[in-house]
Amino acid sequence: MTEHPGPEPSPTGAPTAELRAARDFLLATRSDRTRAVAEFSWPRPVDFNWALDWFDVVAAEHPHRPALVITDGRTRLVRSYGDLSRRSDQVAAWLRANGLRRGDRVLVMLGNQVELWEVLLAAMKVGAVVVPASTLLRPADLQDRIDRGRVAFVVARSVDTADFRAVTGTFVRIAVGDPEPGWIEYADSTSMPTRFVPDGPTPAAAPLLEYFTSGTTARPKLVQHSHVSYPIGHLTTMYWIGLQPGDVHLNISSPGWAKHAWSNVFAPWLAGATVLVHSYERFDAAALLRTMDTEGVTTFCAPPTVWRMLLQSDLSVLRTPPRELVAAGEPLNPEVVARTQQAWGRTVRDGFGQTEMTLAVGNSPGQPVRAGSMGRPMPGYRIGLLDVKTGEPAAEGELAVDLRGADGPPVPLMTGYAGDADRTAEATAAGWYRTGDVATVDDDGYLTYVGRADDVFKASDYRISPFELESVLLRSPAVAEAAVVPSPHPTRLAVPKAFVVLADGYRPDAAVAQAIFAHSQRELAPYQRIRRLEFADLPKTISGKIRRVELRERESARSTDDLATGGPGEYRAEDFSGD
Template sequence: MLERFLDRTEFENYDDFKQNYALNIPEHFNFAYDIVDGWAQQDENKPALVWCDDDGNEKRYSFGDVSRLSNKVANMLKSKGIEKGDAVMLMLKQRPEVWFMMVGLHKLGAVCIPATFQLTPKDIIYRCNAAEIKMICAVDDDEMLGHIEQSLQECPTLKSVGVVGKNIPAWAFDLRNALSEADENWTRAYQNENDDPMLIYFSSGTTGMPKMILHDFTYPLGHIVTAKYWQKVEDGGLHLTVADSGWAKFGWGKIYGQWICGAVIVAYDTEKFDPHKMLETIDRLKLTTFCAPPTIYRFLIKEDMSGCDFSTIRHAGIAGEPLNPEVYNRFLEMTGLAVTEGFGQSETSVLIANFGWDPIKPGSTGKPSPLYDVDIVDEDGNSCEDGIVGSIVVKNTDKKHPTGLFKKYYKDKEATERCWQDGVYNTGDTAWRDAEGYFWFVGRNDDVIKCSGYRIGPFEVESALLTHPCVLECAVTAVPDPVRGQVVKATVVLARGYEQSDALRKELQTHVKNVTAPYKYPRVVEFVEELPKTVSGKIRRIQIRTEDADKA
């Protein structure tokens, strides 16, 4: 399958990869027809999806199954009045229907909008009205259905709600029943253009209302680099990326690049993360490749992993936030797996990663993808010298729009122009580059702490804290200070067996002074039961800063 889209699939080294990776995009590319139906035509029994949960339930689907079921989706959607260009929001957690719905939406030419199950009525109303959503498909979660019901009267474009499960409200239709009754024969009704709208992600909304990130039909091809060259998925191998279907990491790790490469996707459908049960699942399934956010690794290394067989896993990756060196080293020691970091956004495919040709430097994000002209620039847009922190940008997008990079913030010209000027897309993230071309992530522009003239990245202080055995998780933020402008605050979740005390607080402060530059130590240390996070597992430092400001 890859040979259809690449001049070459193998490269001798990173420089060869960076200079000679060439993506061939056919006209009217459509992931549903060209990839899913393409695999089914080659071998309808080729494994595509393994669904499982923490109770030991398991279902397996072939590409032939996905092709037929997505045909049913397209026919069902058409019967409900959904047409090309209409928006459909999916709140399906990791039920198998997520995959069938996404592929069916692509066949129909409708716009897929993945959404987290944690949306409140306010969130649902905002999304429905901003994107003019015609249909919502959700699981039969009581709280979620309650939130949708509360939203109905304020969503004038919303015509129907489909529900997966046993508890179907009177105001919704039974999605599984509708699919079972739909015709499995579907004829491609039109040839989409490559730049037609295919997918909209709503940004996390950590500042202001969420923006609509618009991707076109070529977006899946951008994830060949993500899946094959960073995650190292294999044709026929089982790949697990830990991600809810409402998160852009789902598109990164659970459908597009993986199925293009012929990998078997694992749908690990769990209501609440339990590190012990995840280890049992990993051991039972015998994975080939694995990818998870840092939070997962931080919890796993605190468990007894001796009973879990990691020998079948050939590659482990991480994305969402940087992986602290201490966690990297502990996981390597316990499993023999060197975790390879990757960086990108909902707006992109993988931008920077450890691609495997060069040695891993723990704490480094790696080197740029060949799809993007990545640089680090100062406030005036000039390239930074090695060792200088600046903004991560993608250059020359006006000369050639990189496959995988979003088209624009939908219906928001002002937001698009703020981050995208003169062919340069500014990610809003900061990093520095070393003399060997490795990138070192610092943080979001808003997260950098300015204390007594120093610029302190939260990641480096968190990394120092995590080398102390009492720290399970931590978040470093700034709090205002009349003398220094800002000082460093550490919000800490303690590991099992430790209790908070003034003595432990001072011990952590001294520990940071000894591990890293003394001026970076946290002058304020707060112990908490858990950290605020997005559904994707990213720490919401902005929430900590806001709560601290409210207390002041």
């Protein structure tokens, strides 16, 4: 492991040194999971500000190392650690001059642009609370966030300011880009001094981030994180990815969602790596591969949806594949792993986390990967499976995080659901944080995802995991994406129905439907087989997760006659097989 010089003096030198020791231990044990799990312990500072006590220290040590590169294949913007340290000082001083105070909520609605990282670091230095927001949000979503988030400042792109015209509330409006009436110009911040002096220490337990979850099943929750839970907690994400100092890390994620902070801020900058952003308006797999080639990407993370799109292209054009490949956001289908291994000779490693925490379960570098498994618990996490109904330990059950350690809950866990004490208490009852995701565990501790607790269903009294069936469907060359939900049935209670997005070159007709049914019949047990099929775009959250709840509700709302005869565009297995 490369030795690093000692840190520059900081407002709280001891927490910086403690974090460095924990970080360096995980770097040293990246291929020795047994030792990492046995010996790792979380830094638990009383006062801590990651932007001041970590990022600025790294910047003082490596001022010229690239921290951020943004490219669209034609233009290229580079900011070093030193650049961002100085610029975020300047923006912090400017925000404070405009009235931002410690504890104020700042809704940040920016794209993958340098100002996003400047504002995040600056708000952190001030001690404000950042409420990340996607640029895809509509006025009703923004009003909900302004109200429930108690937002005092908004920083948004000039092109998006029109979305706030119907939003009520008293908050300071800052526009990034062209001047907008009634909005303060972000460009004015360049006139401030480049030295920021904090008004005092930042309590480690103070709120830093408040994320509205993507809402796959219900109204978005407001997840609150502290100045340590994500900034220090993403040591596990760094460990899982396999990041090292000097790496070039590319993560495909949209601003406004937790995964963007995971892999475009905290994990790579904890490692002293470079964040590479591939900027695009419309996803183009070939363009992404060219960027990876040109920029020398060493570590790459993408959601399974992007991996499936990449597999539609020619992976061989990438001459030097990244050293580390990981996937997160949704469960990783085994077919993606197999085909990437064939093309690149590299294994895509799955991992599991939530907005409420960091990477908790994963296949870390150098460890045996078992097909279909999302891995084992990360260092610093104690994981159990609990029966969904009784809460007792089970070989198949709800994945839960043990909160009962002698030193308290794991550092990465949220501080709670802001403004909802009842929901927080329910999620953390009896000393466990219950994730709502069901998994199985084998004798060696490998966990395999089954599905969301509210996605799993019964058919003919057999328990059906949609994820398992979807993974099989993806092995059909005709299927690009699939979502499986229960379709009501008069005698079987329900039968599995697949909503399918076809791969390029396939037409949504009876012949293709018959081929997919035949594939299902060959690959699945009789009780698991797809009985209904519909070609359709899949409803998704704006963070890209499939909303199976919407498809389930659509099926449940169908009339009895429609279910008996089949609706428009629906194909049935018995129409082809006499089943």
